[in-house]
Amino acid sequence: MVSVDRLSTQSLWALMGLAIRNGEKLGIHRDGTFLGLSPLETEDRRRLWWQLQYFDLILAIRLGITPLTLMADWDVKLPLNIEDDDWTPDMENFKFPEERKGLTSMSYCLFTYYVLDQQRQYHVDKGQFELSWSTNQSVPKHTKEAFIDQLEDGLNRIFLQYCDPIKPLDMLLQLIARALTCVFRQRILLTISEHPGHVDHEHRGLLLAASMQLLEYSVITHSHRLLKDFEWFTTKGFPWPAFMVVLVEASHENDMDKCQRIWSLLSDLYAANTSLLELTEDRRRLHAAELIVAAWKTCQSKGTVGQPSQKPELVTTLESRLAECLNMSAQRLGANDGHKDNTGEATGLETPQNLPVEQDATPLFDLDFQDIDWSFWNSID
Template sequence: MALQALAIYVTCLRVHEVGRSVWVLNGLAIRLAQSIGLHRDGASLQLSPFETEMRLRLWWHLCVLDSRAPEDQGFQPTVDVMNRGLRLPLNVNDNQICPDMTRLPEESDGWTEMSFFLIQTESCRLLHPILDTPGQHSADALLDIAAKRKVMEEHGQYLFAKYNTSSGSDLSRIAMQHITTAAKKMKFALQLREEIAMAKRKGAQEDSIPDVLKPSFKLACEGLESNYVLLKEGLASRFKWFFNIYTPWYTLAYVLRCLCSNPCGFGTERAWVLVEELFPRGMSFHSHSAGMHDEYGHSNIWKCLNLLRYKALSARQHAQLSANVEIHPSSSDEHRTSQLLPDTENRPSYRTTATAHGTSTLSESDEEFTADFNQSIFSSLDLSMSEIPFLADWNAVINGYMDDDDHSSLL
């Protein structure tokens, strides 16, 4: 019971704190769980069916929490989330198990109160092999990416069929969106790796395609949009506290990186709206230095993203001031934005400005930003964040190369 309480506390704390203290606390909970054999099947320890099932639920919950460690902290998970030697909890409703039962109930084929958690767990177990990096530097890197895409598609079909997510219940629809969001994240990561592999094959040949016109940018925006649905819209909005755990670090960072080089023009307006909606309201671009002291200042990863946001905002305003021509947004622009962001009550107010590259939307809250637009200001922004041992995909997202690639071969 003490471990259950600790797991609940860590889950809630993780919503508000993305620093290493939560990762350490969850690691402590995992070690305590292992010390009483929670990572083993209770049946082999001669425990009752009820206690066996409850222990499995608790253990896999801790594993799912720990699975965020690679993206959040840059560390490998404390436990093997791929452990095939331990079964997952049963797909049953809570009223199907009780302390005095003598045998486990039959699993349900349809939707139950455990289905969402099981979908979440199986999605985590798929993410690690799909996003794992071995083999991507070999000559068969593109074949490896194609194989992973096939596995991902087949697994998605398996989840929809197994848990009957088309049942029509509220939670099943939220679960379907959760699966869709995870799939978009994996599609983006694989597409980016493919573009890097293709760029390496071209060698020194210059890549003339702007970042914002590449498929990876489109997939990254789709990922942010899918994440936005879970945080803002209708049915899932009451679970915002839970889905805040799944900050789309890679897609958010990649979109910002692309906006740094192409701050205005085709496809950027949608990206800017999504970035501003998903960025913490308490984080100001004025606190771009390492000395941030607001509620997000303890997180180095948010500092890094804020540096990227500061650089992108500077580039955008520099382009807008260069054009120095203002126009009113057309009705079609307003309609398109309203389709993307139906929550008009909380949506920031924007004005559209003509630039040499097209039109760009500027938040009124950004207008007070008056930086020196000399390009030398960018040279002082350390975007590497070397104190965080990010995994290989972070270099792919920020710099356009994998860890052991030639650093001169950028996308």
């Protein structure tokens, strides 16, 4: 897993194909109980196979595809919820240790395997597994919601009820589990919102609440003192679609109190996740900065954010960062003397739009959900 951010996803995807095919050649895709193997060897093979599937899934999400092995008819059972020292030298050859009740050192791996297994089982009647089930229009809304309820119930029963809130890993597990089910529900609501005729005020309210909740999870994950040592694990997976929903609703909101709560959340989000201010490292950060400035001026022109003197420090900071990017881009383009790279586009930093002025504020953020390129905000660089 440490290589995920050090090698290209394409390279890792190719290597993962070799690893899985070699695993199949060794028969690791079959559960050891069907092959007459010892419990210890069976457990080792289960852990190896499920970790390969999880790693394969991570790479597939980055590439926007579904791994073929998830659709295959393999029968490896989930690893046991046990500690390594539950295996003793005098243990009978064909006797598994009894699973522990509660969390073990394996629980944090089992959590991801369980979520994957539940989705795989849920779609077995269709003969395939697809990562986009929550946004698939052919799957009825009530069917999706029933699965999420079932998944959440299982996570509560098997994992979350045993979490100790003062243990960092337990807290992280709770946050990830809650965010996961919230993401699924938010995606269902967002899919409906992309069709204007199907959206009412109540639906938009539910979508905004789910999106704000996801951003609040992100704030806690990046700011809580107990989770500081796990920043390496929480840097990926920022909820960009939820961020865009909140930003769109901020510009459309006519209630001053609600609008100010939204801007307070956005300020907390950037304060907790300072990497969002590094605009040149991710295109989405740059465009998000532009949209925040535009949305603020739109809200200001409508009078939903109070007096001009109440301008958030976040907006001032982003205006300054955007101006710096604009200057850097101009200098880089001047140094390159207008040369083009092999794609035909000018080299150097992506140039932000001109900063908005007061008289142009009203039409700046005239966007609704169907106008947004969600594939851009869902992309993983």
